[in-house]
Amino acid sequence: MAEPIRVLVTGAAGQIAYSLLYSIANGDVFGKDQPVVLMLLDIPPMLPVLDGVVMELQDCALPLLKEVIPTDQEEVAFKDLDAAILVGSMPRKDGMERKDLLKANVAIFKSQGAALDKYAKKTVKVLVVGNPANTNCLIAAKSAPSIPKENFSCLTRLDHNRACSQVASRCGVPADKVKNVIIWGNHSSTQYPDVHHCVVNVQGSVKPAFDVVKDDDWLKGSFIATVQQRGAAVIKARKLSSAMSAAKAICDHMRNIWMGTAEGEFISMGVYSSGNTYGVPDDLIYSFPVTIKDKTWKIVDALTINDFSRARMDATAAELVEERDAATSFLSA
Template sequence: MADVIRVVVSGAAGQIAYALLYSIAKGDVFGSDQRLDLVLLDIPQMLPILDGVIMELQDCSLPLVNSLTPTADADEAFKGADAAMLVGAMPRKPGMERKDLLKANCRIFQAQGKAMDQFAKKTIKVLVVGNPANTNCLIAQRSAPSIPKENFTCLTRLDQNRAQAQIADRLGLPTNKVCDVTIWGNHSTTQYPDALHAKAEIDGVSTPVFAAVKDDAWLTGPFIETVQKRGAAVLAARKLSSAMSAAKAICDHMRDWWFGTQGDKWVSMGVSSDGNTYGIPEGLIYSFPVCIQNKQWTIVQGLEINDFSRKKMDTSAKELAEEKDMAMDFLNA
């Protein structure tokens, strides 16, 4: 057994965490021989519910779980933490404008960033899930200056999984036969699901998705719109937001970050833009295609960007820049 690692999940009493915690605890994320101290962080009024979640995890009788700690104290939660999945965030309520949502989340992620800065390991890997995920990630990152900025990422793997599934369904293939679909930009309706560089394995032969699908109009229209609006479609049908698929994507993202990507295949992650890659301004948390080795991500270089892609990518970057400006105003107020 590997040394015990300390893993924090915020919003731990919520429905996404309820779908997520079992997978973490049984080894789907950090490995089948990795013992875990699981820390369940939520607001004070959710602690009674966390007690029930703790009881269920105990009753699962999972040998990798070394300890279970429910808490509403961020300082306590992040002390010595090796990894954090920040699922909890202020949801958008009826009548709430985007700036109001950003302001509420600024306070949450600023406080958590400061707690990580002071108490977490400097090697902590942080995945922000709570929306608006890209800008919440930026706030946490800016609030923890002693932790390398590349240690903060946000979740766009759910969007990638959705896109991959749409293409696989169209081609009648298992989803693992489709790879290198890219999500560019914001985890919002401006995101750009890009199949231009994606490949499908058909009868053992790797084929460009555009050549395999043979329907450019679908790949540049309904396919993109379906992925962009999939969360709203799930909410309309289920009367609850995506939980099972979000939990699966969180596991995929963290497992790949922990163990690396395979060969020359890439995955999508919201990461810090350096201002020199694909024309995206510096300082945004923007979704790029990345490869990962030794727990370090690198942006895939040299992909051809056509005029259609350029416009989509810039639209999402513009939205993220506006969110960043609003967030910085709140942080500096």
């Protein structure tokens, strides 16, 4: 049996974590032969709830779960981490302006980035889930200068999975028969779900999505809008944000980081932009198509980008530049 790895989940008393923690502890993310120590961080008022979560994890009697440590102290939570899943963030409240939300989250992710820098392993893999996820991830990375920026990513896998599911439903195939959709840009309503490089396996025959769907107006119209607005639709229906599907996406994302991506297949994740890749400005966390091998991601390059895609990729990049500039002004304040 391997040495246990230390995995942090923040916002650990929340509903996403409640859907997530069993999968991590059961070996569904890091492997069926990989023991884990779970570090659970939340704010002081949530510690009684967190105690209940710990009891439930203990009562699952999972052989890979070596220890569960609940805490409200960053110096405890971030110590010697192998992986950090930063779920907790300040949610938008009624009457709160966007700049106020950004300012509150800059404070959280500046502090957590500094804690990663001070206490975690330099090899730690950091996934930011709490919204605005791209910009929160950038702030955390900037606040942890001794950890490579390539170790930070944000979650756009939920959007990726949503896009796969929509195409699969339209084609009448299981979701795993749809490959290589792309989420470009921000985890927000400006994101661009792109199926120009997507393929669908129909009864053993792999074809471009546009050829299988045979409805360009849908693929360029209501499909995009449905994926962009899916989170809001879930909130309207449930009166709560996505939890089960977000937890599944987190598992998919982290499993790919640990285990790699399948040959010929790419997935979407928010990563650090540099070198003007696909014309995206540098110094953003922007969602790209990536492949992963040996826990290292690589952006899929040389994909053809048409004018339709270019305009949407630029629009979501512009929003991220605006968010970054506002957030960094708070960072230096």
